[in-house]
Every structure is written in structure tokens, then in C-alpha cells.
Amino acid sequence: MTIKRIGVMTSGGDAPGMNACVRAVVRTAAYNGVEVLGIIQGYEGLIHGEVKELTTRDVGGIIQRGGTILQTARSQQFRTKQGQREAVREMNENGMDGIIVIGGDGSLKGARALAELGVPVMGVPASIDNDIFGSDMSIGVDTALNTIIDAIDKLRDTASSHNRAFIVETMGRDCGYLAQISGIISGAEMVLLPGAEINVESVAKVIEDSYMKGKNHAIIVVAEGAQYNATQLSQELKDLDVGFHTRVTILGHIQRGGGPTAFDRLLGTRLGIKSVEALLGGTTDMMVGLQGNKIALVPLTEVVSHTRNVADDYMELFKRVS
Ligand code: F6P
Numbered sequence: 001m002t003i004k005r006i007g008v009m010t011s012g013g014d015a016p017g018m019n020a021c022v023r024a025v026v027r028t029a030a031y032n033g034v035e036v037l038g039i040i041q042g043y044e045g046l047i048h049g050e051v052k053e054l055t056t057r058d059v060g061g062i063i064q065r066g067g068t069i070l071q072t073a074r075s076q077q078f079r080t081k082q083g084q085r086e087a088v089r090e091m092n093e094n095g096m097d098g099i100i101v102i103g104g105d106g107s108l109k110g111a112r113a114l115a116e117l118g119v120p121v122m123g124v125p126a127s128i129d130n131d132i133f134g135s136d137m138s139i140g141v142d143t144a145l146n147t148i149i150d151a152i153d154k155l156r157d158t159a160s161s162h163n164r165a166f167i168v169e170t171m172g173r174d175c176g177y178l179a180q181i182s183g184i185i186s187g188a189e190m191v192l193l194p195g196a197e198i199n200v201e202s203v204a205k206v207i208e209d210s211y212m213k214g215k216n217h218a219i220i221v222v223a224e225g226a227q228y229n230a231t232q233l234s235q236e237l238k239d240l241d242v243g244f245h246t247r248v249t250i251l252g253h254i255q256r257g258g259g260p261t262a263f264d265r266l267l268g269t270r271l272g273i274k275s276v277e278a279l280l281g282g283t284t285d286m287m288v289g290l291q292g293n294k295i296a297l298v299p300l301t302e303v304v305s306h307t308r309n310v311a312d313d314y315m316e317l318f319k320r321v322s
Helices: 018-031 042-047 081-093 105-116 141-162 177-186 200-212 230-237 252-256 262-280 300-305 311-321
Strands: 005-011 035-039 051-054 098-103 121-125 164-170 190-192 217-223 245-250 286-291 294-299
Touching (some): 018 098, 018 262, 042 081, 081 105, 121 262, 141 177, 141 217, 141 245, 164 177, 164 230, 177 190, 177 311, 200 217, 200 230
Parallel strands (some): 005 035, 098 121, 164 217
């Protein structure tokens, strides 16, 4: 089948670099004489036929912008068979011969569902969590890490001035990647990850040891999904004498915002180009992913049937330098 018109959507949690990817998709398609419809708010917009034509001009001036110009959503309706049928129906109504889905784990599961219904589809990994199997890095991770270390550097300034310990909570769902890597590159004293039992006494000891070594601060990074969140951990530590007074900072959604770093602009661009070229070349039911410094094609079935727990790989590294 000759592809004349494709759809592109961003879905799930937004990630810096999504716009760079949308731009690359639109421009690569145009280069090949293919029209692009931008789908507004992910699968939700697809089901309700909320689309707009995107020309090369429409995606000018967006490569440096955080968020997503297409907006995004987490669609409950698309999880149902009927929702998926509606989506395919709308695609046919709008003359879409294929679709590029830019998003995280759940969005790629949605892409798989479309492929099963016979839709030519390519997935692009985009999520600050870096929990997507088949790609060393997802779009948005590098920017989120830079946001986190910038925040921790600032917290250390105030912590050092007041002789305080800070418990900093990062996002990342069940993966722990953001916490683990930011812990290494911000010089944190301890990182607490999902899936590991937290011994409050040993956390207290790390903080107390830092005090006794003459440090004027301590930074404990707690990943989302860890046994205790930052607030709970601070409660647990409340009655223990650890030398420093403690404060809690939950970084929250600022980790998802901001203009994409050079790395994320390039990654979004490379993945966007490759996804369109693959789709136009007849490839479907695949995700484009970064492996080493190459862009690889990974079957969506493999992507959605594996969970990625990259944090473990870095635990040893952290022990050497903390
Ligand atoms: O998947 C990205 C992410 O930011 C996770 O780290 C976090 O658990 C979740 O999304 C938060 O979702 P929401 O924006 O719906 O609160």
C-alpha cells in the first residue's frame, strides 16, 4: 500500500523533546511527499477525530519548546476494544494510512493494539522515566535529569548554609532510573529505589556519618515507588538524632517541564526521522530505539512484554563514588 497521509500523536506523560520529534516526523513526511495529520491529546483525540493538518511551517520554532504542541492525555476509553475500534474508524474517516505514536509504556501498548487491528504503526519512546524496553534512552530523560541535578545543586547550597539534610523525591514510576542517575551525578549520600527494603536505621546512620565526617549537608534521593516516599521517610526519621535537621523537597512535575537539552533535541529528531522512513518503507508494529549510538527497530511485542529496571546496573557504580 502506498502511504499518502499519516497521523502523529504524543501520548501519556509529556516529555521534553516530543516537539523535536513531531517536527522531524512532519518534515520527513513532507520530504517524501506525504501529508501529516496531528492528533490532539493522544488516543483520546484519535477516538474523537480531533486532528489538524501539519505543514512544515506549522512545526517551525518548536524544537526548543518543552511540553507538546499536540497536547497529550491518558485515555481510559482507548483501553477498551470499542475505543480501539472507534480510533481505527476515525483513522479511516480521515484517510490516515499509518500512524506514529510518541509516548511511554502505556502509549506503546496502545500502538500494539492498533497494529493488531491491522493499522500500520510505528512507536517512538518518550518518557522521563526511562523505563521503556529496547531503547537505552527515551526522549525527555536527559532533560529531566538536568532539571533534577540543577534542583539538587541548589538544595545543596541552602543545605550547606544551614547544616541540613535534604530528602529529595524524584519521579520515575517503578523504575528508579532518574533517582539512581541523579544520585550519582549530583553527589548524593544515599539513593533509595523501588523494590528495595528501606532500613530507616541505616538511612539515619548515613546522615549521621556525613555529619561526623564534617560535612555540612547530606542529600538523600528517594525514587517514586520506593517503600517510603520522602514525606514518610522524614516522619520515620523524626525521632532519631542524626546530627542534621532534615527537610523534604518533592520535585514533582517540574521534572517534566522545560526546554529539551541538546541530547533530547537530537534524539527526538533522529527517532522521528527513522520512524517515518520505516513506516513509509513498509515496516509496522515496531518501535524505533536508541541502542548504543545507533537507531534500532524493536518489535512492539518485545517492548510491551518486558519491564526495564536499569537502576540496578548503576547501584555498584554509586557505591564506589558515594
Ligand atoms: O511517566 C511519567 C510520570 O511523570 C511518572 O514519573 C509519574 O509517575 C507520572 O508520570 C505522573 O503522572 P501525572 O502527570 O498523571 O500525575
